[in-house]
Amino acid sequence: MRRSPLATLLLAALVLPACLPRTTIRPPPPPSLTSVANALFESVENEGTMASVFLVDAATGTPLYARHEHVRLLPASTMKVVSTSAALAAFGPDFRFHTPVRLEGSQLGNLFLGDLVVEASGDPSLGSWRFPETAMACEQVAEALQARGIRQWLGAVRVSNADEGPYGLFGPGWAWDDAAYAYSAAPTPFVFRENVVDLSLERPEGQDCNAQPRRPIVVRYSPSFNELPTVVYLEPNAQKAGLGCVRERGSGRMRCVWRSTAEQCPQKASMRVAIDEPRALFTSCVEDSLAARGIWRVPVPPHLAAVPEVATSEPLLDFTSPSLAELVKVTNKESLNLYAERLGLRFTRERTGTESYPALREAMAQELARRGIPTRLLRPVDGSGLSRYNVATARGLAEVIYTSLKEPYASALLESLPVAGVDGTLASSAVSNGTRGLIRAKTGTLSGQKAYVGIAERPNDPEHPRVVFALMLGNIDDQPALTASQVFEQFAEAMVSLPLR
Structure with a gap:
């Protein structure tokens, strides 16, 4: 009996799989x-x-x-x-870093005539809020003067061994527009409070972010410091609320942009900004601590180049780092x-x-x-x-x-x-x-x-x-x-x- 071509093809299709070798599907290798x-x-x-x-x-x-x-x-x-x-x-x-402090001058009763001299050691933690033993530096100076019976002081704060040298305050390849921010504080040989101060801004009470302020924005620096000239620009309807500041090259003026959004109108804003004068910051801090104990520093009168010649040089205390x-x-x-x-x-x-x-x-x-x-x-x-x-x-x-x-x-x-x-x-x-x-x-x-x-x-x-x-x-x-x-x-x-x- 002759098979039709179609029947032959169907028979071959049924028989062929049984004749072919079986293939194994392997699972993918485990991840490594x-x-x-x-x-x-x-x-x-x-x-x-x-x-x-x-x-x-x-x-x-x-x-x-x-x-x-x-x-x-x-x-x-x-x-x-x-x-x-x-x-x-x-x-x-x-x-540990050691930062010696000494008195150079003469004590007449409860009056000290002379300078408080700090020897820069490069300690980055001096005056920092991060450690209990460093945050009280100014109070330690005031306590040491009080313990000596000093109630008045005619002189100045001096820092020795603090010359930045010919290479300036900043590292090579640093971005100039980072200079105002706390993360870019200058690594000066004398560091105090990590060379930063807190800048805070406050709008006049009831001031709408989208309206021209009737009174100036209140600018404060803390701790008390010879405030940097600061210009504040308001940017309403920004994509994101926030505060950013840049120190202008040449003038040293702080230029801040305070942004608000349609949903957010903050009445206050703050950030830490870097300063280039840690010696002035330390002086201000010491004066505040002295005043809290009833001890007053009288600056050297302008017509005097300095206080009278040094009679003694005595150690006052030694700041020790963690x-x-x-x-x-x-x-x-x-x-x-x-x-x-x-x-x-x-x-x-x-x-x-x-x-x-x-x-x-x-x-x-x-x-x-x-x-x-x-x-x-x-x-x-x-x-x-x-x-x-x-x-x-x-x-x-x-x-x-x-x-x-x-x-x-x-x-x-x-x-x-x-x-x-x-x-x-x-x-x-x-x-x-x-x-x-x-x-x-x-x-x-x-x-x-x-x-x-x-x-x-x-x-x-x-x-x-x-x-x-x-x-x-x-x-x-x-x-x-x-x-x-x-x-x-x-x-x-x-x-x-x-x-x-």
């Missing part, structure tokens, strides 16, 4: 740190962002993951890890530029005998060379990372942490790093409960740049239980699919929980 990281960084690089990453075993230094690890980018505030670790290496965690470990902790957790600059410059003086930014470059290069880190991987020009002239690679930053783990101060440096999801600049990091507390990292931020360097604990990996990492992102888009913080959080999760490969 390498696969997740590669996909993550490829996605941001497709948007034009440059990702530079380096990961090593914390005990052996064995590289575990690398991507563009030799690319040079701006380290921003991760440079603070370099300056703080250098200071810890030079002085040890127990080091330990270097405590200073480093606030520096890195809160990313304090002034502290990082002063620690970097104090380290520079220890190594070269002078304080200047050219000398800082030399001293830091020598310290990095001691650790085996060449300048092509890391080139600091300041201590805080504010400078746009700093250059770093992910490999260079990671090696700073790795080499620090071998030093006696290792625990002090690690304890200073912000903890993801817990404190410091990583307190708001949206990591999972399983990752929270297992990542310590210094962060760095400049326009279009973000960097992280630190350690990650891997509790499920007995072979590599702790790793050192550096992640640098450059040329970040204003509206990326993933923010820099989200990139870090996803990478952090992978470092803690996933197998390496």
